[in-house]
Amino acid sequence: MxxxxxxxxxxxxxxxxxxxxxxxxxxxxxxxxxxxxxxxxxxxxxxxxxxxxxxxxxxxxxxxxxxxxxYDDSSNKLDNWYDRGAKAGPAAKKYRKGACENCGSMSHKKQDCLDRPRKKGAKFTNKNIEADDVIQEVATGYDAKRDRWNGYDPAEHKRVYDEYAAIEAARQKLREEEIDNQTTTDLAAVRKVAKASKAEKTDADFGSSEDEDADEDKYADAADAVGQKLDAKTRITVRNLRIREDTAKYLINLDPESAYYDPKTRSMRDAPLRNVAPEDAKFAGDNFFRYSGEAPDVQDLQLFAWQAAARGNDVHLNANPTQGELLHYEFKQKKEDLKDTTKSSILAKYGGAEYLDSAPRELRQGQTENYVEYSRTGQVIRGREKAKARSKYPEDVYVNNHTGVWGSWYDTATGSWGYACCHSTLHLSYCAGLAGIEAAEASSAQTLLNTTLEPPPPAAQIDKTASESREARTEKIDQNYSKKRIGEGDVKLDQNRLAQAVSEEKKRKARGGKDDEDRSSKKVKSSLESGSHEVTEEELEAYRMSRRMTEDPMANYVDEDL
Incomplete structure (x- = not known):
């Protein structure tokens, strides 16, 4: 289909x-x-x-x-060219009809002859008749037709090179002969002859290398600068990506965690060295150069053109850049005039111009003439130190006979703040001094647990008791705030309290009348289960001992099958 x-x-x-x-x-x-x-x-x-x-x-x-x-590519080969100077055969003896009237060759006519025009042509003299040239039909392709070196024989350059070398060798030999012909052996005379030979006028077609070296300074100013090239189409100088002598961007910092380098566009937007100021760095990133110089002004001009076009105005930055620049300049002038007019009208209506004449903020909060010299330890040697900013609350004010401020001490047992001078946790309380510290330690929970019904110690043992209670309180704090649970680690048991706890555990089991498995159904519960107070290590150890003293139900078991 x-x-x-x-x-x-x-x-x-x-x-x-x-x-x-x-x-x-x-x-x-x-x-x-x-x-x-x-x-x-x-x-x-x-x-x-x-x-x-x-x-x-x-x-x-x-x-x-x-x-x-x-396609047939046989005609598109670059080597397909005519044989330069090839002759069809020996020259003729007599003039032939239709041949060139000047040279007698059958390859061309008189108007196309390239030989010297003769006074009498070969048609009339029958002498010096040229041989016929080989006429070749060379079909060139697109590339071969536009190749400016097509048909060039590289062997011709060797002939030119040999000619220059022979002339230079002859000139050198002539200088040596002139020096050898001198009758004197004075070195100054030899130098004079050599200098005179260099100063001689050389052939216009074959200049020496010394003349070429002398002409290099003449064209040094017109040479292209490093890293630049001349665009032949636009006639402007185009800068290359970088000068080859400069360090590449990706070699400035070899840390893989540094700025990212895009090899396709050869761009590195961030700075490779972040600890170096952009003004001091050799390369501070493409973004730094993008927003430096006149780049922000061009961006402002482009933004103005877009906003003007959005409001219906015929403004285009690329189509007519001069118009956009003039309109932007007029816009900024009118904006400044409008700002001044608005400011003048507001001041004329409400007043307050006298407050605008104050010193600038940079001068009011900037550097001063105060000189302060410090020591190595940070102490002021000379001058007056700048006053520190103070809180709106009263600082370093001691009330109610206290020598420390509120919040200078923290009670880790109760988690509350107080005074360091008396360990009082009541705000605005009266300071009791050392007696208050001893009273706070005596009223702690650990001290109450360790207290027995014995008579109070004499006054001579107050300091010793206070120190022991302080150590016991420290151990209790370590036990409460450590990662060890109750019953773990090295535990110091009080034998008197342990015996008392064991007797209480026996009485509790006697009142219960049943095993520990039915303990949850009884109304009478021990202090260990009720949780009415903090369980001590002695009570826990007594409970464990009572569990071990219980008879094992499998202790008297006998297997009848055996």
């Missing part, structure tokens, strides 16, 4: 059948379409590839428009 582009628009029925056939070919139930050469066409190829354009459409399904055409 011909393609749709060849037969025109398909009917609805033909379009449906074409769609069904394409679906069947993709599913593999129908054979694939064949091109003009009998090769199958892949049904999964998109239509924009398989369908030929109108100027290559032959009416039959084909993919020849996607294949590379087979």
């Amino acid at each position: 011909a393609s749709s582009s060849a037969v025109g628009k398909l009917s609805r029925e033909e379009f449906r059948r074409q769609k069904d056939l394409d679906a069947a070919r993709k599913a593999g139930t129908a054979p694939a379409a064949l091109d003009e050469e009998g090769r199958p066409i892949n049904p999964h190829i998109p239509q924009y590839i398989s369908q030929a354009p109108w100027y290559l459409d032959t009416g039959a399904p084909s993919l020849n428009h996607q294949r590379r055409p087979e």
